[in-house]
Amino acid sequence: MQRRSFINHAGLAGVLAAGAAPGIVHAQTQIRWRLASSFPKSLDTIFGAADVFAKKVNEMSGGKFQISVHAGGELMPAFGVVDGVQNGTVEIAHTAPYYFVGKDETFAIGCTIPFGLNSRQMSAWMFEGNGMKLMREFYAQYNIINFPGGNTGAQMGGWYRKPVKSLADMKGLKMRIGGFAGRVIERMGAVPQNLPGGEIYQALEKGTIDAAEWVGPYDDQKLGFHKVAPYYHFPGWWEGGPQLDFFINTKAYNALPAEYKAMVEAAAALAHNEMQARYDARNPMALKQLVGSKTQLVQFPKEVMDAAFKHSMTIYSELNDKNPNWKKVYTDYAKFRADQNMWFRFTEATFDRFMQSAKL
Structure with missing residues (x-):
């Protein structure tokens, strides 16, 4: 059958x-x-x-x-x-x-x-x-x-009780920052703190920390960070x-x-x-609302970005020498990143720059 x-x-x-x-x-x-x-x-x-x-x-x-x-x-x-x-x-x-x-x-x-x-x-x-x-x-x-x-997606650079106007402002800054970036800002003179999302507001409100990063406008607004730290920095260079x-x-x-x-x-x-x-x-409307409630947007100074980049690359090089797991994965990752940045330079980045300057 x-x-x-x-x-x-x-x-x-x-x-x-x-x-x-x-x-x-x-x-x-x-x-x-x-x-x-x-x-x-x-x-x-x-x-x-x-x-x-x-x-x-x-x-x-x-x-x-x-x-x-x-x-x-x-x-x-x-x-x-x-x-x-x-x-x-x-x-x-x-x-x-x-x-x-x-x-x-x-x-x-x-x-x-x-x-x-x-x-x-x-x-x-x-x-x-x-x-x-x-x-x-x-x-x-x-x-x-x-x-x-x-x-x-790419995140914001966090909330600060005082604005970061120069690299010197990073010295002694107690900042809630997740993961790997803490090691970078530590080399810039800051003091990283790793706190779960649900504990950040209280620490920022009490002054236990001077700054905190989370995700972006939609989540940050829900957590109320703008009520206790008025300066909203960008970009989140540690979380592209x-x-x-x-x-x-x-x-x-x-x-x-x-x-x-x-x-x-x-x-x-x-x-x-x-x-x-x-x-x-959801982030665009939340950002508009935050600015409407007196949040001040602050771009990181170039010297801060340059220092962060330099320290990051140094740390990666050091890890290549001492962590075989890291070296195996990062070697492939870094090559892929270089090829992607070349490609995006001629497409996404150029298109985005034009659209962001165009009067729509």
């Missing part, structure tokens, strides 16, 4: 009993995962990517594969999610990889490094270059497989295209049926795209 005829006569129950449709059988598998985010629920755009991901997995599986999403601090500290996934305390986390440079500086390349790739270039490196391959080889040391889970990731416990991922793995990949891709679309759509 031909297979098509067999299916037509046996019906679905017969097919399942005969084992002729393993994919359908797998789709009935009930799976429950917990996702630990590094972000507070109040940040609906960056935290929201995890909700988008979980909802889409639930929809595609017909409710059979459910993922509960937990804000930073609910299941574990915001900066404890890598340990949580590595140890199998939770199956999945949504976070910014550069939070974990204390474990290995290479984590930062999977998110963003000062004067690195912009968001489009980062996606190109991850999906069409060697980025995904190299980062997954690195994350395997931590029992983790990653899927890109969003990008904020920061990528968020879904970190999944390798054992948990490998245990998934093939169709559930496909759902994870598809849902992560949706969340990855949707996060930046939301930021790009």
Whole structure:
């Protein structure tokens, strides 16, 4: 009997009993995962990517594969999610990889490094270059497989109680700054502080810190930073295209049926795209509103930018000499960055400069 005829006569129950449709059988598998985010629920755009991901997995599986999403601090500290996934305390986390440079500086390349790739270039490196391959080889040391889970696009340079008018103003500045950039501003004389998003406002209000960076106008306005620090600097030279990731416990991922793995990949891709679309759509109005409420926009002086660039490149060179993980990934990343900047110079950058000066 031909297979098509067999299916037509046996019906679905017969097919399942005969084992002729393993994919359908797998789709009935009930799976429950917990996702630990590094972000507070109040940040609906960056935290929201995890909700988008979980909802889409639930929809595609017909409710059979459910993922509960937990804000930073609910299941574990915001900066404890890598340990949580590595140890199998939770199956999945949504976070910014550069939070974990204390474990290995290479984590930062999977998110963003000062004067690195912009968001489009980062996606190109991850999906069409060697980025995904190299980062997954690195994350395997931590029992983790990653899927890109969003990008904020280029960020602002943070909120300051007093404006930075020269390089001298960086001396002694206590600044909340995430990931790798803290090492750079430290060489500029500043004092970096690594605080979760939910703790920044209080520290800035109390004067525990003098400045803080987070993301951009939409999130920053929600967190109220403009109420306690009126000077909004730009650009965020340390975050030209920061990528968020879904970190999944390798054992948990490998245990998934093939169709559930496909759902994870598809849902992560949706969340990855949707996060930046939301930021790009919402940041302009938020910036207008912030300026309307007396926020003062301040561009970093060239000497500050030049010093930051110089120190960043020096640090990367030093890491090439002492961290084999870093050297392996950064060598490829740096070559890709050089080619991308050459290309963007003649296309995106030139077009953008014209459009930003045109009277529309």
